Amino acid sequence: MNGKIFIIEDEPSIIQLVQHNLEKNGFIVSSSVNGNDGLKELKKFQPDLLLLDWMLPDLSGIEICKNIRKDNSIKNLPVIMLTAKGEEEDKIKGLDSGVDDYLTKPFSFNELMARIKAVLRRSNPNTVSDNLEFEDLVLDRIEKRVYRDKKEIQLGPTEFRLLEFFLANPKRVYSRDQILENVWPNNINVESRTIDVHIRRLRKSINIQNKKELIRTVRSSGYSLI
Amino acid sequence: MNGKIFIIEDEPSIIQLVQHNLEKNGFIVSSSVNGNDGLKELKKFQPDLLLLDWMLPDLSGIEICKNIRKDNSIKNLPVIMLTAKGEEEDKIKGLDSGVDDYLTKPFSFNELMARIKAVLRRSNPNTVSDNLEFEDLVLDRIEKRVYRDKKEIQLGPTEFRLLEFFLANPKRVYSRDQILENVWPNNINVESRTIDVHIRRLRKSINIQNKKELIRTVRSSGYSLI
């Protein structure tokens, strides 16, 4: 993955979080905290996609979007709009102001990632790769296969999702709660110990002889790759 | 089928639709929403055919076409022009500006496909094939026949469509929903178990002794070839 993404969002903590995660996924990211600066920097940066906050201190997201559609040099830039919950969602749904997709805060990073990929795939099919890789581990989302050291490994559905989740941000430590939220279907209640068991199953599957352990336990925090 | 097609068209929804369908039919597709960018990207992409909108925000289709015919490196690129209904059709008919064929919007995808094939067959006979192949499996769309290991196999209509669908992207895992959407006539409601049964029928038909199973079940995800 190697696209460029620009963010216009006035909440620094969101920028930081999203930017950090996107960069880990191989994107090149730049950002701005208000609309006017954003529009200027946008043109310099030439992104493949724009993440745009709905409420900004100066211009609204809608206005920015209209400006973009009018400007020939960036007319076709795909835009994903970010809205706070309840913040006139319907309007956005209704308007075809050229927004390619929108997302309601708070959103999970996985969801954002999925949308980004969908939008990029539409506009620029070569930007997105559907393989997740980490060291000698390869996960093919299209064919739903996993390889370690070029040899295929059989995983159950939950193990697959679990690994997919970790691979999006290798090395990052996830708490059991975070894992639960992102890997299990919504609103499903499972004991937190369940995760340990699945981790154990995943470990069993992806470990091969003479190769190092890939899943790290961080006591009282959670798990991560490497 | 393995040609590369480039699209210059300012209406994203048309691009999306056409691109998606062409890719399903095995073409590699790239696109641009305006003339100037299009001309540049065209040369990089080296397509076997160009779908060109008549009305574009910057250059007109005609101008683009003239540019192409002047440029030695892409001089012979076949072009199919797309025109909105009533949009000076006659002019196009009359002019020999090097357009190989033209099509009036709205057009059916089947019609587009037929023209593309016709044009490609003329210019580059090897690009077009109406056979889908995968390993020792051959599906002939014209004669509606299927062969495994050179021996003909009898399939029911649904089995045929099912196999045709899988063959467009072998190895790719499709969910039952995706299969439903693409193989069954629109808006038809069938139980998702129905798919399993048809898969089973297809399997029964295409499996021959001593040959490996061709349809893979991916538990909780769907099915794929190989």
Next chain:
DNA sequence: TTTAAATGTTACATTTTTGTTACAAACTAA
């Protein structure tokens, strides 16, 4: 109309996946 083919559905057997528990082992802090 009669007959055969194609299709959708259901029921049941089989296999796989999953969640939970119980206990052992490892770790931490006092």
Next chain:
DNA sequence: TTAGTTTGTAACAAAAATGTAACATTTAAA
């Protein structure tokens, strides 16, 4: 060290997904 906490592991039962055959209904063909 020891007590308390956290994690690893195996086993088991319950739930879910899939394969298969049989049957009823629809559609097409003769």
